[in-house]
Amino acid sequence: MTLRTRVLATLSVAAVALALTACSGGTGASSTANGNPYGLAQPGVLRTGTLTDAPPNVYLKDGKFTGFDNDLLTAVAKKLDLKVEFVGTEFSSLLAQVKTKKFDVGSSSITITDARKKTVDFTNKYDFGYLGLEVPAGSSITSFDQLKGKRVAVVQGTVQDDYATHNGLDPVRVPDYNAALNQLRTGTADAWVSPAEIGEKTAGESGGKIVAVAKKLSENGMAFAVAPGNDKLREALNKGLDEVIADGTWQKLEDQYYPGREIPAGFAPGSGAAKK
Numbered sequence: 064m065t066l067r068t069r070v071l072a073t074l075s076v077a078a079v080a081l082a083l084t085a086c087s088g089g090t091g092a093s094s095t096a097n098g099n100p101y102g103l104a105q106p107g108v109l110r111t112g113t114l115t116d117a118p119p120n121v122y123l124k125d126g127k128f129t130g131f132d133n134d135l136l137t138a139v140a141k142k143l144d145l146k147v148e149f150v151g152t153e154f155s156s157l158l159a160q161v162k163t164k165k166f167d168v169g170s171s172s173i174t175i176t177d178a179r180k181k182t183v184d185f186t187n188k189y190d191f192g193y194l195g196l197e198v199p200a201g202s203s204i205t206s207f208d209q210l211k212g213k214r215v216a217v218v219q220g221t222v223q224d225d226y227a228t229h230n231g232l233d234p235v236r237v238p239d240y241n242a243a244l245n246q247l248r249t250g251t252a253d254a255w256v257s258p259a260e261i262g263e264k265t266a267g268e269s270g271g272k273i274v275a276v277a278k279k280l281s282e283n284g285m286a287f288a289v290a291p292g293n294d295k296l297r298e299a300l301n302k303g304l305d306e307v308i309a310d311g312t313w314q315k316l317e318d319q320y321y322p323g324r325e326i327p328a329g330f331a332p333g334s335g336a337a338k339k
Contacts, residue, residue, distance in 0.1 A: 202253065
């Protein structure tokens with residue numbers, strides 16, 4: 064075979080390979096985007112960071128992650144034909160883990176704040192919340208305005224932590240809700256500022272050793288967290304959220320996990336466009 068013949072043969076093979084690649088659609092960025100439109104760590108799977116010890120919001124029961132927030136997210140994901148993989152973590156690191164895309168979503172009754180918007184993006188709000196105040200049985204503390212000079216347990220990085228800091232309290236920062244409860248049980252904290260639903264449930268299961276004495280409406284709503292700039296995922300979750308509000312799933316979960324809870328005037332979950 065002459066040099067000219069060899070060159071022509073090589074060019075012919077290259078041309079055929081190029082044509083086959085074009086016909087197959089390729090495996091480049093365009094194909095990846097089509098198969099994984101939301102930029103998930105694993106296509107089709109919504110890897111979600113959550114907590115294990117915060118009922119009725121988010122918790123682990125019989126080896127399964129459940130609670131209002133997690134069941135709601137599962138319903139939303141189903142609307143998007145996505146499966147949810149829950150992974151337990153600590154709240155203090157959750158938002159950073161979402162920002163770095165260790166998790167696609169953060170699910171943990173996360174209150175929307177301007178400070179947190181610097182770390183993550185938020186979906187539309189899906190819930191509201193109250194700050195709760197729990198104390199050991201027999202305590203003289205009955206209101207939030209009695210906390211100055213007291214040792215107050217809060218989970219690090221939460222809005223309860225923010226509340227303690229902004230109001231000049233003496234916070235005892237702990238990694239999770241069980242640790243906060245232990246602070247009351249051992250007498251190393253005088254009070255616990257909690258998410259009210261979690262605090263009330265914990266007090267009710269303490270055999271009278273812990274008492275829920277007060278609560279106040281928390282500012283802003285609660286939402287799922289996504290990585291900054293992942294607008295496609297955020298918008299998809301918002302669409303799915305509106306759909307589960309419209310089909311009655313949101314209300315069903317509200318009644319299941321918070322029976323009898325009064326919804327504040329003016330609160331509407333989702334975009335507000337969905338009709339329940």
